[in-house]
Amino acid sequence: MALLTCRLCRKIFTAAGGRTCPACKQRLDELYVKVRDFLRDNPKLEANVESLSTSLEADIRDIQALVDMGYLDRDLKLDSAGEETDRQKLALEFERSLNEMKSSAAAAPQRSAVSYGQQLYSDKGRRR
Numbered sequence: 099m100a101l102l103t104c105r106l107c108r109k110i111f112t113a114a115g116g117r118t119c120p121a122c123k124q125r126l127d128e129l130y131v132k133v134r135d136f137l138r139d140n141p142k143l144e145a146n147v148e149s150l151s152t153s154l155e156a157d158i159r160d161i162q163a164l165v166d167m168g169y170l171d172r173d174l175k176l177d178s179a180g181e182e183t184d185r186q187k188l189a190l191e192f193e194r195s196l197n198e199m200k201s202s203a204a205a206a207p208q209r210s211a212v213s214y215g216q217q218l219y220s221d222k223g224r225r226r
């Protein structure tokens with residue numbers, strides 16, 4: 099059996115098909131589940147190694163290891179940097195402000211309808 103140095107914790111371990119020792123492998127497996135869930139719950143977040151490590155309070159090297167080992171290939175588009183990302187961000191902000199406008203526009207007539215109704219009710223008899 100070949101001995102390898104774990105790329106994460108530098109421990110010597112017996113190679114069993116991975117580049118990390120069993121302890122790190124298990125930690126990465128658990129972290130991957132967290133990252134995947136986090137990305138699923140925050141689909142609009144501009145996720146990168148740094149923001150993921152901050153959000154999940156995980157070691158940035160562990161997140162990077164997940165990326166390097168291809169765990170997050172399907173979940174994370176790390177290559178989309180620069181202009182494209184800025185445009186996406188702008189589009190997201192635009193969408194968000196649209197949604198805010200929509201929700202306040204939806205709430206406004208509802209509020210006035212209620213007060214109008216209350217006014218009608220309380221004024222009933224006095225003005226008519």
Ligand SMILES: [Zn+2]
Nearest residue numbers: 104107119122
């Ligand atoms: Zn290790």
